[in-house]
Amino acid sequence: MKAVTILSGGMDSTTLAFAISSQHGGDEEGAIDQHFLSFNYGQKHKKELLCAAQIAKLLQCKHDIIDLSSVAPLLKGSALTDSQEVTMPEGFYAEENMRLTVVPNRNAMMLSIAWAVAIGEKADYVYYGAHAGDHYIYPDCRQEFVEQLSEAFFLGTYGLQDTVEFGKPQAIIAPFINIDKTEILKRGLKMGVPYELTWTCYKGGEVACGVCGSCCERLHSFYLNGVEDPLPYADRTSWKKAVEEHTGSSL
């Protein structure tokens, strides 16, 4: 078995990479050989990509970084890529401000390339780490999207494997699509995922900022798991106030 796994270097996809690896690692016959793909889509910083490379090395898997940076200048309106017009949101990871971090059709772009690579590499599946917590903010993290896209790709490459040296990937799989970040972390902690090697912060500072929406969500998840995040932070306390203000209850 072979899989192409999208690995951003963040918590979710790293946990996914370890889950696939540990689930099948002990059994020769059921082992899944992963080929990791990371994407440079013009993020403001490249810390995640460096993390992804380290994770891939640790898991002894092939890793390629796909350069989509020529697309970035054409994607307007996202705080993740368009530094001049949109300001990175801070505080609680809620719909109203985190919508600014949407990169339109990002998952479709990454998955279409992952599917093409899966055909070339004769992989059976394409994995990615979309999860339930993102459903309301990112429409491309929903099950119906994954299914629809998977069918489209299957149709669009159907028959290729009959006459040329192509593989026949079966589907896009998003195993975390019905669980949230706290549950993903719970599973990851059980597997001993080295979260100190992952990067979540939307900013690219020396250490994670602790105040952007993404840092707040990460620190909150660790808190709910009763574990201290091994990553250094510039500010390790402000997230609580942001969450309390948003939810109206004290932690």
Next chain:
Amino acid sequence: MKAVTILSGGMDSTTLAFAISSQHGGDEEGAIDQHFLSFNYGQKHKKELLCAAQIAKLLQCKHDIIDLSSVAPLLKGSALTDSQEVTMPEGFYAEENMRLTVVPNRNAMMLSIAWAVAIGEKADYVYYGAHAGDHYIYPDCRQEFVEQLSEAFFLGTYGLQDTVEFGKPQAIIAPFINIDKTEILKRGLKMGVPYELTWTCYKGGEVACGVCGSCCERLHSFYLNGVEDPLPYADRTSWKKAVEEHTGSSL
């Protein structure tokens, strides 16, 4: 009205670009403002891309070339991108040899990026020039694929336009999906499309070779339209023999 149109610099997409332009050009209200996208996916030559730039200039539309060349080394098995392992097929444009020119999931990759750009540019539609003649060779040139992918992208970006400065593209449109190259050419000739500015040959020589599958198909289409192809060819006669051999009837 605004559209993102995929323009390869070949006959089909150039005819499409002119069709959209001339259909709506005379009427201010119905005019479609086109933004052309071309893709460098590791083609063995870049002649098509130079042609696309010329066409865009002629039509006075925006044009961007998206660099997907980092994907190319991961796509195995295609004669269009993988020069070391697969030899470019010659002769009649038939299923058995032209399958080698498939770039797996190519249209899905290009369309996912075009859709992302359409959102950023607030375009209403994404156009591409897939046509009926390619159905049996390229599974991503079929109507059911276009519809399925269009729905997936719509789902994957649904709701974005409500809160941030994103557009809401309605669908991927492939107006030539039910006609073949000869019919496309017929329409293009009526519109006065400057085919001397397009490039079809799979090879990147000084002039078109006239013997690759793509040249044979182009020359055959011009022949069926009773018009001489304005493009210079290294060999302007061999295609006939190839077609006659394949069809068993003389031209």
